[in-house]
Amino acid sequence: MKLQRIDHVGYAVEDLEAAIAFHERLYGAEVAHRETIETDGVAEALLAIGPSFIQLLTPTRDDSPVAKFLERNGEGVHHIGYGVADIEATFKELQDIGVRLVEDHPRPGSRGCTVAFLHPKHAMGVLVELVEDPTLEGRPYDPPGAASAHPRT
Amino acid sequence: MKLQRIDHVGYAVEDLEAAIAFHERLYGAEVAHRETIETDGVAEALLAIGPSFIQLLTPTRDDSPVAKFLERNGEGVHHIGYGVADIEATFKELQDIGVRLVEDHPRPGSRGCTVAFLHPKHAMGVLVELVEDPTLEGRPYDPPGAASAHPRT
Ligand SMILES: [Co+2]
Numbered sequence: 001m002k003l004q005r006i007d008h009v010g011y012a013v014e015d016l017e018a019a020i021a022f023h024e025r026l027y028g029a030e031v032a033h034r035e036t037i038e039t040d041g042v043a044e045a046l047l048a049i050g051p052s053f054i055q056l057l058t059p060t061r062d063d064s065p066v067a068k069f070l071e072r073n074g075e076g077v078h079h080i081g082y083g084v085a086d087i088e089a090t091f092k093e094l095q096d097i098g099v100r101l102v103e104d105h106p107r108p109g110s111r112g113c114t115v116a117f118l119h120p121k122h123a124m125g126v127l128v129e130l131v132e133d134p135t136l137e138g139r140p141y142d143p144p145g146a147a148s149a150h151p152r153t
Numbered sequence: 154m155k156l157q158r159i160d161h162v163g164y165a166v167e168d169l170e171a172a173i174a175f176h177e178r179l180y181g182a183e184v185a186h187r188e189t190i191e192t193d194g195v196a197e198a199l200l201a202i203g204p205s206f207i208q209l210l211t212p213t214r215d216d217s218p219v220a221k222f223l224e225r226n227g228e229g230v231h232h233i234g235y236g237v238a239d240i241e242a243t244f245k246e247l248q249d250i251g252v253r254l255v256e257d258h259p260r261p262g263s264r265g266c267t268v269a270f271l272h273p274k275h276a277m278g279v280l281v282e283l284v285e286d287p288t289l290e291g292r293p294y295d296p297p298g299a300a301s302a303h304p305r306t
């Protein structure tokens with residue numbers, strides 16, 4: 001397995017709009033994508049940072065994992081997303097070396113990606129998400145939006 | 154100010170060699186750089202992840218900030234490093250909008266970079282480092298090592 005890139009840093013935030021405004025003001029970051037994932041109980045905004053993202057996450061209900069994180073820790077880094085080329089192969093490789101994954105199979109994530117989470121105790125205390133982004137097709141370093149400027153041939 | 158890239162994710166770890174071995178085994182990550190920064194009381198290893206790094210940090214003495222972090226939190230994400238094109242200009246811009254920075258001026262970081270830290274309370278609970286990498290010269294997305302393969306013209 002090879003990590004291709006830091007796909008995103010996931011922040012847990014209390015107020016999504018305030019967090020977006022904060023990142024726009026402080027960092028000139030722009031919203032590239034918004035999505036609500038009902039099964040995870042989160043609303044998210046992705047801010048483009050070069051070829052990567054800051055993922056702002058806020059709970060949509062009290063029993064969502066992000067709500068529990070905020071209760072325990074307050075706002076801060078919730079997880080790190082690393083990009084891989086082939087999530088199915090990566091998942092099997094990790095299972096083979098005995099790494100515990102949160103779910104039994106890779107599953108849909110936001111923006112059309114397929115993702116899998118590693119248990120923090122298997123990743124040095126950090127909640128790690130592995131992300132296969134189908135839009136990248138082996139071009140992991142292009143910034144978002146570059147596809148239209150440089151059509152694939 | 155515009156963030157160019159996620160430069161690195163900084164992990165605080167108890168045992169640097171064990172953490173390197175762990176990342177090599179799990180993620181196929183390779184050590185791109187090692188450095189001991191006496192003034193910060195840390196030894197670090199940078200693992201190349203595409204154009205970014207995982208920065209593994211371990212204290213070299215008991216009164217180092219990373220030692221205190223480990224005491225309070227255990228191993229985990231210590232800070233996030235974002236790349237900027239011009240650290241001096243960025244520093245002034247942030248001061249002008251009232252953002253509190255940890256030091257009075259940008260200062261040398263590892264691998265020849267110039268860096269500045271924002272107070273976590275000014276960055277949504279996250280310790281944020283801004284990094285100007287002089288080797289990038291406006292080519293923020295090239296993976297490490299690309300400079301020799303593709304000489305600048
Ligand atoms: Co995520």
Ligand SMILES: [Co+2]
Nearest residue numbers: 163208234282
């Ligand atoms: Co750092």
